Amino acid sequence: MSTSKWDVTFLVYRKKGQGTPHYDEFTIKVNPDEYVLDAIERIWAYQDRSLVFAHACHHSTCGACGMRVNGVEKLTCITLIRDVTADGGKVKVDPLRNFPIISDLTVDMGVLYTRMDEVGHRPVLPLSEEPAEPGVKPVKIAAEGDIIRLADCIECGLCISACPIANTTSGYLGPAVLAGALQHGLDSDQHLFSLVEGENGVWRCHSAFECTEVCPSYVEPAGKIMELRKQVIWKRIFGIAK
Amino acid sequence: MSERENKPNTSNWFMWFDVRHRDIGDWAFVLHRLTALGLVLYLGMHLIVLGTLTLGPEAFNSFIELAHNPLFIFGELLVVAAALYHGLNGLRVGLTSFGVAIPYQKQLWYVVMAIAVIGSIIFAISMFTA
Ligand code: HEM
Ligand code: SF4
Ligand code: FES
Numbered sequence: 001m002s003t004s005k006w007d008v009t010f011l012v013y014r015k016k017g018q019g020t021p022h023y024d025e026f027t028i029k030v031n032p033d034e035y036v037l038d039a040i041e042r043i044w045a046y047q048d049r050s051l052v053f054a055h056a057c058h059h060s061t062c063g064a065c066g067m068r069v070n071g072v073e074k075l076t077c078i079t080l081i082r083d084v085t086a087d088g089g090k091v092k093v094d095p096l097r098n099f100p101i102i103s104d105l106t107v108d109m110g111v112l113y114t115r116m117d118e119v120g121h122r123p124v125l126p127l128s129e130e131p132a133e134p135g136v137k138p139v140k141i142a143a144e145g146d147i148i149r150l151a152d153c154i155e156c157g158l159c160i161s162a163c164p165i166a167n168t169t170s171g172y173l174g175p176a177v178l179a180g181a182l183q184h185g186l187d188s189d190q191h192l193f194s195l196v197e198g199e200n201g202v203w204r205c206h207s208a209f210e211c212t213e214v215c216p217s218y219v220e221p222a223g224k225i226m227e228l229r230k231q232v233i234w235k236r237i238f239g240i241a242k
Numbered sequence: 243m244s245e246r247e248n249k250p251n252t253s254n255w256f257m258w259f260d261v262r263h264r265d266i267g268d269w270a271f272v273l274h275r276l277t278a279l280g281l282v283l284y285l286g287m288h289l290i291v292l293g294t295l296t297l298g299p300e301a302f303n304s305f306i307e308l309a310h311n312p313l314f315i316f317g318e319l320l321v322v323a324a325a326l327y328h329g330l331n332g333l334r335v336g337l338t339s340f341g342v343a344i345p346y347q348k349q350l351w352y353v354v355m356a357i358a359v360i361g362s363i364i365f366a367i368s369m370f371t372a
Contacts, residue, residue: 206274
């Protein structure tokens with residue numbers, strides 16, 4: 001690990017109110033083993049206090065710091081500068097796509113949170129109830145009723161930003177929400193079933209697999225959408241989801 | 243959030259085709275859509291040409307004459323390549339949609355591409371040497 005500093009130019013997306021979007025350039029000295037979020041914070045602290053961005057935990061748990069780094073959706077708090085540029089190089093930072101921009105790098109993800117609620121996604125749930133990764137058996141522990149865990153999905157919105165369908169159909173529930181719907185399975189209630197099989201549900205997906213590509217939390221939303229499709233078909237044919 | 247921002251934004255459609263920074267699955271999707279559009283266009287032209295049959299043998303034969311033009315043969319090659327890719331990738335999409343081989347969707351795409359490219363080359367050789 002090198003400790004020598006790099007000169008890196010950050011091209012930062014700016015937009016305030018109805019103003020025209022543009023990029024501002026900030027060249028700063030960074031340690032390549034710092035994260036992109038550290039650099040953005042320093043730009044804010046020392047160069048431009050009007051820069052608006054969001055973060056909280058700094059350790060990939062709160063899901064607030066999602067941005068596009070060189071065009072790809074990342075949690076900036078765990079994206080090493082070393083991995084996205086070189087000494088003397090550039091880093092382009094944009095807000096997430098497919099959400100309304102509030103200011104600069106901050107977007108309004110309200111619609112994601114409301115939809116997560118609508119499908120009954122529980123951010124905290126008994127250990128045995130989070131759908132396991134494909135091919136992995138669900139964990140069974142004797143005292144499972146007492147053991148709770150955080151759901152895999154941290155509601156960061158990276159998958160919604162990466163999805164080409166969400167790009168043109170804002171009504172599409174989107175990867176995180178459909179993956180969230182799988183927590184309960186489709187037998188739990190009729191409303192959930194009609195949401196999932198409805199016009200903005202699983203059949204909107206065109207299998208670009210971009211959600212799984214960018215998800216920082218191993219939710220594998222694309223695989224979950226396919227699992228839901230299976231459940232929808234079973235329910236249609238046999239009356240129960242599995 | 244304003245009402246306008248919450249409506250489907252079909253004016254973004256061209257961004258479907260922006261594959262910069264995206265991964266294989268997205269390339270597969272974009273190619274599938276482009277080849278689909280190409281095939282629909284071809285089907286339309288094909289039906290129009292078949293329609294000339296109703297105008298008698300002269301009209302149809304003069305079209306067949308035109309079809310021997312190398313540009314035309316190249317066009318047909320594009321149709322074959324597009325159909326090969328679209329059909330094979332359609333199988334890939336169908337399989338993964340039923341939960342089959344999801345973790346291997348990228349590898350499947352390489353197989354699809356390999357067969358489509360080799361198939362198109364074989365077709366090209368047989369066409370231009372015929
Ligand atoms: C072997 C034959 C074929 C197979 C297996 C096949 C399979 C598929 C599949 C699975 C999709 C959905 C892809 C997605 O979810 O994005 C699709 C879309 C489509 N196909 Fe085909 N297809 C075939 C032939 C054709 C032909 C001959 C045409 C045109 C004449 C055609 C036109 C289309 C169109 C317009 C779409 C919509 C594209 C989109 O939404 O991006 N297909 N096809
Ligand atoms: S599914 Fe993954 S990418 Fe999407 S919101 Fe949840 S954690 Fe983020
Ligand atoms: S700051 Fe919480 S996930 Fe990055």
